[in-house]
Amino acid sequence: xxxxxAALRPCSSRVAQDGINKPVIDRIIRVDHAGEYGxxxxxxxxxxxxxxxSVGPVIQQMWNQEKNHLKRFNELMVAYRVRPTVLLPFWNxxxxxxxxGSALLGKKxxxxxxxxxEESISEHYNNQIRTLIxxxxxxxxxxxxxxxxxxxxxxxxxxxxxxHDAEATPAYSVLKTAIQLGCKAAIFLSERI
Amino acid sequence: KxxxxxxxxxxxxRLWRARRAVVRxxxxxxxxxxxASAALRAPSDEHKKEPWASSSQQHFDSPPAGHQPEQxxxxxxPSYTGQxxxxxxxxxxxxxxxHRILTAALEFVPEHxxxxxxxxxxxxxxGLSVAAAGLFHSDGSELILHFVSECNTKLSELLKNEQKLVxxxxxEKKPIDEFxxxxxxxxxxxxxxxxEKWPQALSVLLLPxxxxxxxxxxxxxIDDIWHYAGDQxxxxxxxxxxxxxxxIYNTTELVMMQDSSPGFEDTWRFLENRVAxxxxxxxxxxxxxxxxxxxxQGLMGAAVTVSNAGTSRAVR
Numbered sequence: 001x002x003x004x005x006a007a008l009r010p011c012s013s014r015v016a017q018d019g020i021n022k023p024v025i026d027r028i029i030r031v032d033h034a035g036e037y038g039x040x041x042x043x044x045x046x047x048x049x050x051x052x053x054s055v056g057p058v059i060q061q062m063w064n065q066e067k068n069h070l071k072r073f074n075e076l077m078v079a080y081r082v083r084p085t086v087l088l089p090f091w092n093x094x095x096x097x098x099x100x101g102s103a104l105l106g107k108k109x110x111x112x113x114x115x116x117x118e119e120s121i122s123e124h125y126n127n128q129i130r131t132l133i134x135x136x137x138x139x140x141x142x143x144x145x146x147x148x149x150x151x152x153x154x155x156x157x158x159x160x161x162x163x164h165d166a167e168a169t170p171a172y173s174v175l176k177t178a179i180q181l182g183c184k185a186a187i188f189l190s191e192r193i
Numbered sequence: 194k195x196x197x198x199x200x201x202x203x204x205x206x207r208l209w210r211a212r213r214a215v216v217r218x219x220x221x222x223x224x225x226x227x228x229a230s231a232a233l234r235a236p237s238d239e240h241k242k243e244p245w246a247s248s249s250q251q252h253f254d255s256p257p258a259g260h261q262p263e264q265x266x267x268x269x270x271p272s273y274t275g276q277x278x279x280x281x282x283x284x285x286x287x288x289x290x291x292h293r294i295l296t297a298a299l300e301f302v303p304e305h306x307x308x309x310x311x312x313x314x315x316x317x318x319x320g321l322s323v324a325a326a327g328l329f330h331s332d333g334s335e336l337i338l339h340f341v342s343e344c345n346t347k348l349s350e351l352l353k354n355e356q357k358l359v360x361x362x363x364x365e366k367k368p369i370d371e372f373x374x375x376x377x378x379x380x381x382x383x384x385x386x387x388x389e390k391w392p393q394a395l396s397v398l399l400l401p402x403x404x405x406x407x408x409x410x411x412x413x414x415i416d417d418i419w420h421y422a423g424d425q426x427x428x429x430x431x432x433x434x435x436x437x438x439x440x441i442y443n444t445t446e447l448v449m450m451q452d453s454s455p456g457f458e459d460t461w462r463f464l465e466n467r468v469a470x471x472x473x474x475x476x477x478x479x480x481x482x483x484x485x486x487x488x489x490q491g492l493m494g495a496a497v498t499v500s501n502a503g504t505s506r507a508v509r
Contacts, residue, residue, distance in 0.1 A: 033427065074427045081420060084427050 020080075021135055025143070027191045028128050029082040032147070033073040034190035035121055037088060038095040039066045042117060045099020046110045055107045055164060062114070062157050069150050076146070085190040094186075098179070109175070111166035116176040118158035120183035125151035294325055295339040299387075302340075306390045307333035307397065334403050337394045338410065344383045345414045351379055352421035369422055370468045376418045377442055377464055381449055385457070392450050415439050437474075441467045 043063035050056055077084065085091075102113030125147050132140045132147070169175060298315025305311040309326040311333070316325035329335045358364040367375065384391050398407040415438050424434060444467065449460045 077427045078425045081416075084429075084431050086429075086432060088429055 020139060024131065024135065025080055025140075026082050028131070028143070028147075029073065029076050029080055030085055031124075031187055031191045032128070032150075033070070033077050033082075034085045034088065034091055035124070035187070036066060036070040036073050038091040038186065039117065039121070040070050041092055041095025042099035042102075042113065045096040045101070046103040046113070047099075048096075049100050049103035050107060050110055053107060055110065058160065058164065059110065062160065065153055065157070069153070072146060072150075076143070086193050087186075087189060091186065091190075098182075102175075102179075105169065105175075108165050108169040111161040111164040112169040112172055112175050113179060115158055115161035115166040116179035117183060118154045118161065120180050120187075121154045122151055122158060124183075124187055125154065291328060291335070292339070293319060294321065294328070295336050296343070298336055299340060302336070302387055302390055307337050307394050309333065312336055332397055332400070333394075334397055334400070337397055338403065338406050340387070340394075341398075341407070341410050344380060345410060345417070347383065348376070348380045348414065349417050352376060352417065356421055370472050372422045373418065373438065373441075374464055374468050376422070377438075377445060377468075378461060380414070380418075380442075381446060381460070381464075384446075384449065388449070395446075395450075411439065411442075415442065437471050441471060 040063070043059055043066055046059050047056065047063060050059060076082075098113065099110075103110040105112075129144060129147055129151065132144050137144060166172070294312060294316050296315075297318050298312040300318075301311040301314040305314065309329065309331050312329055313323040313326040316323055355364065359366050387394070397403065412435070415435050418438065419434055424431070426434065441464070445460060445464045448463045449457060452460045454460075
């Protein structure tokens with residue numbers, strides 16, 4: 001904080017895991033945690049509407065994997081002492097509404113939502129993997145492993161959605177673009193606040 | 194890459210300080226040379242305390258009229274960027290020097306307050322010229338922020354050591370309310386030697402210029418306390434808990450300013466009550482939530498029963 005006049009670093013009292021790039025790791029974990037939390041709520045919304053339909057088991061299985069992802073990020077968040085995003089209550093509601101809303105458009109609508117979201121998330125994880133590799137692949141080995149594994153699983157969800165006729169949804173491209181824009185905004189905000 | 198970036202950063206920092214030295218030049222000509230030389234001290238400069246003191250005395254004693262203050266450097270000094278950012282082992286950075294001056298100044302705060310006088314006295318004990326106080330703002334902001342930062346570091350150390358003892362099995366793990374109470378008390382006790390002048394410090398910390406730094410120091414201290422208390426929340430509770438503890442800390446601090454009881458026992462009793470209130474509130478919140486959930490389930494059950502009754506009547 002140069003504006004304070006003297007060359008004081010007020011946060012020198014906080015000792016993070018030595019040598020890691022705290023701001024970068026903070027952002028990564030915060031936004032990923034928010035993402036998995038949102039994904040959980042989306043699947044919860046979809047299950048609320050389509051739980052008893054034929055795609056119920058498929059959605060349930062994807063939801064279970066997201067629950068594991070969230071659990072893992074909860075652990076990482078505590079380990080790295082990262083602050084969660086303030087917007088969590090908002091993502092709680094917005095995720096559920098998106099899931100339930102897309103499910104009300106029918107099974108294909110729910111799958112379209114899944115495809116859109118999972119595509120956004122995979123791209124986002126790929127960006128993070130690139131960032132971490134640029135920083136120091138050795139230092140962040142564990143985190144890289146986690147993100148790579150999750151990216152692969154999200155990619156699977158994306159493919160599952162396509163298999164279940166996501167593209168046959170009426171207004172598929174409009175729906176997909178809108179959802180992906182929303183995801184980009186969510187990622188932007190969650191990284192910062 | 195990182196070393197070069199660090200070297201450039203330091204060079205840029207020094208250029209910024211040199212420019213600040215020019216601004217001050219216009220206000221305090223006798224301090225000019227001191228400022229400029231401080232800003233321009235090359236990394237390879239081995240001379241520290243004695244020559245610094247003697248050269249500054251020289252500049253201070255010579256008449257301002259005949260004295261040509263050193264102007265701003267012509268550009269980034271080749272010596273620091275040229276050396277690749279490597280510093281000799283016994284090089285004392287500007288930050289370290291300021292740190293030492295401020296630490297020495299704390300001793301004089303009870304007498305002089307958080308002022309340039311205290312800093313000047315501190316500088317004197319280190320064998321530096323009193324003009325060194327010109328390195329800092331006249332309202333004592335840096336001194337106060339330095340003090341707060343030091344207290345927070347001490348608190349962190351204390352909590353870390355306590356945690357180690359618990360992990361080694363040499364101490365009992367405290368219940369949360371006791372832990373929070375003890376941590377806040379330990380931190381507030383660090384103010385006791387300076388308690389007379391602390392209200393002045395609080396008002397300086399609230400100056401708009403200082404708010405970002407003082408807020409950061411406060412939030413990181415509160416986060417530290419919760420971390421060692423074992424907080425592992427990853428939802429909105431993270432914010433709620435820190436907000437509650439910040440409120441407890443701030444109000445207790447204010448009570449302490451007005452407290453004239455022996456050993457500040459009124460303050461500690463106030464603190465105990467506030468922490469107890471917070472625990473009660475959190476228990477109540479949990480109870481309200483489970484009651485709410487139970488009510489919702491009851492209503493759902495009632496709705497299902499009614500609809501079943503309706504369909505069975507329709508069948509009949």
